[in-house]
Amino acid sequence: MRRPWARAAAVQAACVAITLFMAVPMYLIALAALSSRESLNRFPLPLLPTDLSTETMSAFLRSTGVVPAFLNSLQVGLGTLVLSLLVGVPAGWALARYAFRGKEPYQLFLLLTRALPIVVLSVPLAKVFLTSGLYDTTYAVTLLHTALALPTTVLITAAVFVGVPRDQEEAAMIFGATPVQAFLRVVVPQALPGVAAAAMFAFVLSWNEVLGATILTLNQRTLPAQVLSTLSDSPLAYRFAGGLALVLPALLFIALMRRYLLNMWGATLR
């Protein structure tokens, strides 16, 4: 027979364990990236930030290709975010609000694009981009990432729009709103957290994607592609620095979007 406090304690312990599982590697990477090269070779490794230095980080950032790759990644990530929302949100709206022929197959087809491995997709894509002159540009990578992010964007936003009852829009129109006003004042504010989640997902997906980006570019590498192709030959300290550079922007982005995800109105909807 478990007591309530035991249960609560177990839940707390699980939360702490999961948090540690996520946070400890990040902490270690950050620690290593911000330590001098000598202290990394010391034994035993100090686990507290006693000997901070920016030497490793700045060396990493100064190395060839890192800053342009970082900018490329940012550009591709934001491009993917905008494009996938631009295409995905109206699609989600249509799925949520209208009954149309082929709705079910369409939803299934959306998921099918994710059924193919990126390797299989990338080679024909590289061929297409080579002939169309898009090869080795950030646009090519953006297009690939948008295609990868779209199914999730569409399905998430559709679910979000289903969550805003049609009644509320109708009520707004009864009380003097045009259809556009009803959408902007009633649907958009309620859909925003979900759309933010979809945006976040698209950005993080793009930021993390390595394989396609590696195949589709040579010089215009995104950060993960650059790090992957160069750092395997680099000293240990560089790898830590690269790791931190990869983690940090994604964390920052999530922290920024987080407030849209939390229930905005003092309590959960409904």
Add this chain to the structure above:
Amino acid sequence: MAEVVVRNLVKTYAASAHRATDDVSLEVADGEFVVLVGPSGCGKTTLLRMVAGLETPDSGTVHIGGRDVTGLPARQRRVSMVFQSYAIFPHMRVRQNIGFGLAMRKVDRQELERRVQRAAELLQLEDYLDRFPAQLSGGQRQRVAVARAIVVDADVLLMDEPLSNLDALLRLQFRTELKKLVRQLGTTTLYVTHDQAEAMSLGDRVAVMRDGRIAQIGTPLAVYDRPDEQFVGGFLGAPPMNFFPAQVRLRGADPQLVVGEDTWPAPAHLKAYADRSVLVGVRAENIQVTADPPAAGPGAQPGWSAAVVEVVEPTGAAVLLTVRLDTHQLKVQAPPGFPARPDDTVWLRSAPEMLRFFDPETSLALVTT
């Protein structure tokens, strides 16, 4: 303030073959409270939504205050509406919810504040103005929806089953309050419900709908006492009207009803239906019942029929008996404390003027007196 005139409205939904409303005409006078009542799928909500401007009719017209609004969008019709699901906006505080209609119509700030405050007072929401809907109970959300609807001073107030999501006790309480409120405001109101008790208690007039048509419209008592068709009698009232077949026979010049082996006196106007079978309709409270056998033999009081009690349901204010008369089951309302048990024999009769007669083929009322 305005009257609503609906003429020959026809609406067929794309996916279905039959008409949701079938050539419906209806007039609601200025300041009148009309209730549309009927079983689900009878077209009452569709009719209301066409008046609101949320559905477009296939043909027919809607006039509000003499203005043809058939082609106008909802926002230009000067109507307001309370939705079954409340449809209040969860991302706005109660204050903004109530003031939404005024804000959309660009009413100036002070005036808006004043009117929101007054509406909140009318519905006892003053203490909740700065809360979000999620922090309110179901009953309070309902009040917000009503406040939002009355604050705009619309020509016509439309209500689509506004009480159906409340629990029974709250529903009864809010029903009374709503009636008082609408009376104070004097707004023309069209109200949809599937609950016949709600319809009877609220409406100046009640329109009973069936299969996309208005079966009967009239004051609650007129519709209750003199149903035009069997369906109306069977839909209104708890328990619904009893129906059983009988033969009309002339005894001398007076018509009589033959029910099983008994004869009941019949009203004189039934003479025209001599030797035909009719469907008799009678309300449970219009049947007299006694547990003592009436004096038998010639010259004794005629018209008492023996029936066997099947179920006894005390309701507090009365005892509801389910009895078998000949082969027909009837509901009879007996006074409280009526001594009856299952399988007892009781005697029934009904005053001729309390009986209603219907054509067994068409189910329409034979004679309306």
